Amino acid sequence: MDFAPIVHRGGENTPPATAAGSVASMRRLVTTDELTDEDLLGAYETHDRTPHPDRPWVLMNMVASLDGATAVEGTSGALGGAGDRRVFGVVRTVPDVIVVAAGTVRAEDYGPPRLGPAAMARRTARGQSPVPQLAVITRSAAIDPGSRLFGDGHRPIVITTEDAPTDAVSALATVADIERAGVGDVDLGAAMAMLARRGHLVALLEGGPSLNGQFVADGLVDELCLSVAPVLVAGASKRVAEGPAAAEGLGLALVHVLEHDDALFLRYARVTG
Template sequence: MRRIHPDIQDNPDIVQAYAYPESRTWLRLNMVASADGAAWLKGRSGGLSSAGDRRIFQTLRGLSDVIVAGAATVRKEGYGPVKPRESWAEIRAGRPEVPPIAVITRSIGFDLDDELFTDATSRTIVITCESAPHERRKEAAKRADLIVAGDEGVDMRQAVAALHDRGLTRILCEGGPRVNAQLSACGLVDELCQSISPMLVGGGAARILNGEPAQVGLHLSQVLEEDGVLFCRYTREPSS
């Protein structure tokens, strides 16, 4: 892997390249897309990924306090609990050995007996809203840490504030596109890490944001490259 922006460097330190800013809250989106902007191939993001993308993916997880994903992404991508990794020992010093996964869901319409809830090293978090079925909320509270944010739908500002209240200030969001769009529309996104796969997909695949309009100015702070895949790090412009 090499860095091609802002300067050229072979084999950069990936942990240093993606370090969070000190002493402030930070919400980072991490997504992969094709060269024509598709967020998935045949319904899943894995077909767009590469060895370098998977290394960065694991590094970003290790650096984070919490991993946020929408329920649809959790189902489609087959999420399981995050497992401890030896390579994380130093970067997670003083924190739990793995970050929890926080699932955003309006209806809690997934299997609460799945290993994501029964075998998690760090207890999974369910973020839902008041309109979620009462019995499902009760069951979720038995198997996960429950956050109720919003009335008819999940209020992203309330959800992020609740994570901050738990000391989870370095937030990594892995999508999907609808969750990304909601976070961006609320002005909550500080950074976008986007892997661009050298592939044309076409068809009806969503973009990495799909839903509410958002116009957020971004600064291209870093580009890495490996095997034709670009790893772009964008940060929000101060005025946005």
């Protein structure tokens, strides 16, 4: 079964249309036509992702089960079907940099980002690097310099703290660019500002939940791509964003809903302008 748009607002950052003082209408969303590969790329690439004056636009991408789990037996693999894998790849064509927490790098055995020739050509035509750079957030710097992450000649950024363990940071400096922001915890606002200074205008945040929670609490999320896997798993897995509650909820407007083999692919974005 192919991708079908259930609702699509053409990538505009527009909230649901409501007349002043009225209640938004209730609609049943109906599957219609199927999307080509080109349509699917357009559904994710076409958006006004104007960066903030001091930081990149931040797009968070996660998969969750119907009952909100983000991992089964320690990884997200069991939640991601063919549709999610395809959307994961398409979303990765968008950013300049992929931000990920060290816990997820270790749990999912992260490798360097890889894209197909067509995606790399599209990025190059837009003035981007052929593949996005990875930026890993860690306090401990406990990442094996010999791990897959540093393959393919990819040199990620490791963002750590001023007081991170010296020996571990020195070992990583041979295979990564080291950046420091904050003491005790990486200051995410300062880290995002550093990425902007490096010319990264769009950041894709790939988790995990504890890092996502800090981004939400700090008001640093502009867009969410959420894959909803058609499965109930129960268990004690974390939610998409975990940690202390945000002082204010972050409202996002629905951009599109796609469907593939009963999985839903939701895209929400901050209303701009």
